[in-house]
Amino acid sequence: MALAVGMRVLTRALHRPWARGLRVAPGRTGPAAGGGDGVRCFGSPRVLVEPDPAAGVAVVKMRNPPVNSFSLEFLTELLISLEKLENDKTFRGIILTSDHPGIFSAGLDLTEMCGRKPEHYMEYWKAVQEMWLRFYLSNLVVIAAINGVSPAGGCLLSLTCDYRVLANNPKYTIGLNETRLGIVAPFWFKDMMVNTVGYRTAERALQLGLLFPPAEALRVGVVDQVVPEDQVQSTARSVMAQWLAIPVCRPGVQNQGLGRAVLSPEALGEAPSCLIQPLAAPDDPWPLDASRQSAFPPRGLPACLCLQAPLFLSLVRTLVGFGVHPKSKRISS
Numbered sequence: 658m659a660l661a662v663g664m665r666v667l668t669r670a671l672h673r674p675w676a677r678g679l680r681v682a683p684g685r686t687g688p689a690a691g692g693g694d695g696v697r698c699f700g701s702p703r704v705l706v707e708p709d710p711a712a713g714v715a716v717v718k719m720r721n722p723p724v725n726s727f728s729l730e731f732l733t734e735l736l737i738s739l740e741k742l743e744n745d746k747t748f749r750g751i752i753l754t755s756d757h758p759g760i761f762s763a764g765l766d767l768t769e770m771c772g773r774k775p776e777h778y779m780e781y782w783k784a785v786q787e788m789w790l791r792f793y794l795s796n797l798v799v800i801a802a803i804n805g806v807s808p809a810g811g812c813l814l815s816l817t818c819d820y821r822v823l824a825n826n827p828k829y830t831i832g833l834n835e836t837r838l839g840i841v842a843p844f845w846f847k848d849m850m851v852n853t854v855g856y857r858t859a860e861r862a863l864q865l866g867l868l869f870p871p872a873e874a875l876r877v878g879v880v881d882q883v884v885p886e887d888q889v890q891s892t893a894r895s896v897m898a899q900w901l902a903i904p905v906c907r908p909g910v911q912n913q914g915l916g917r918a919v920l921s922p923e924a925l926g927e928a929p930s931c932l933i934q935p936l937a938a939p940d941d942p943w944p945l946d947a948s949r950q951s952a953f954p955p956r957g958l959p960a961c962l963c964l965q966a967p968l969f970l971s972l973v974r975t976l977v978g979f980g981v982h983p984k985s986k987r988i989s990s
């Protein structure tokens with residue numbers, strides 16, 4: 658299904674570039690997540706924040722209908738909300754979930770990735786990387802309450818979290834399905850998966866673009882817990898309490914080096930520009946070995962990406978499969 662929808666979105670975006678999504682959801686106020694009086698929700702059109710100051714926790718709800726895809730606007734708002742919470746010493750943890758049960762996130766917004774100017778791709782890609790880095794390196798404990806389907810970038814976002822609770826609904830699949838769209842998951846997507854489920858499982862999952870239903874997701878370890886749908890939020894809160902009982906939980910883990918498994922200290926400094934820099938150097942030597950070259954373009958490569966061939970080629974030079982990319986050493990060694 659993801660493949661069909663992906664192709665449909667891409668084709669449509671090519672023909673209707675003006676129709677891309679500034680879908681503004683209405684603002685909303687309500688009681689705090691913890692039910693306390695006088696504490697109001699805040700956020701932005703696409704991101705709702707329900708604070709529970711007494712617990713030191715905020716529930717961050719993605720609400721970018723219809724599928725919480727990562728449009729540039731949505732990424733920007735999500736990052737602003739995260740930054741606000743990080744700068745507010747009231748909060749030590751966030752629960753990341755969807756305001757639209759059934760869909761956690763459809764991942765990157767496919768309409769952002771074709772039919773645009775090169776500068777737009779740079780800006781968009783930088784925002785995607787920043788989202789990943791900011792969540793991955795956040796000093797807040799982040800628990801994902803996954804209450805819907807979570808392919809590709811949606812899965813990546815959950816992988817940045819400290820713990821993943823998935824609702825037990827067979828429709829709520831999760832995984833990195835990029836190859837099914839004819840695109841290669843960037844090495845940092847791959848590395849996150851390897852760190853979570855181990856090399857062999859990640860290798861197979863990425864090559865086949867597997868989307869795991871809950872039982873399977875739990876078995877391979879892509880999520881930490883599967884619970885009945887109506888218990889996802891309460892379980893996330895219990896897990897959060899467990900984490901927050903530890904005085905130095907997230908910064909402590911990073912001090913032990915675990916939180917930086919994908920990043921070198923060099924990359925941590927100026928990570929977004931460092932990661933995006935290869936895009937600005939399209940004359941880099943072709944990084945793929947001969948067998949990979951002959952496999953390019955991958956079968957099923959969306960037509961619009963073929964039309965973007967020069968950009969796509971330089972991106973493919975940057976984004977990698979398993980273990981063949983010199984730049985992956987630069988970042989991950």
Ligand SMILES: CCCCC/C=C\CCCC/C=C/C(=O)SCCNC(=O)CCNC(=O)[C@H](O)C(C)(C)COP(=O)(O)OP(=O)(O)OC[C@H]1O[C@@H](n2cnc3c(N)ncnc32)[C@H](O)[C@@H]1OP(=O)(O)O
Binds near residue numbers: 766779808838972976
């Ligand atoms: C800047 C660089 C350029 C080149 C980059 C090259 C390579 C980089 C690779 C990076 C790695 C990629 C990561 C990704 O995240 S790619 C996105 C992968 N996502 C998917 O495969 C999900 C596709 N969607 C679905 O499977 C389903 O929509 C669903 C999430 C299961 C929900 O199903 P359902 O409730 O039945 O809803 P619909 O299918 O009817 O969809 C509703 C509307 O939403 C539109 N849609 C769906 N997904 C996306 C998306 N990812 N981006 C944008 N729009 C999306 C869909 O077309 C429908 O629109 P409509 O209402 O106008 O018809």
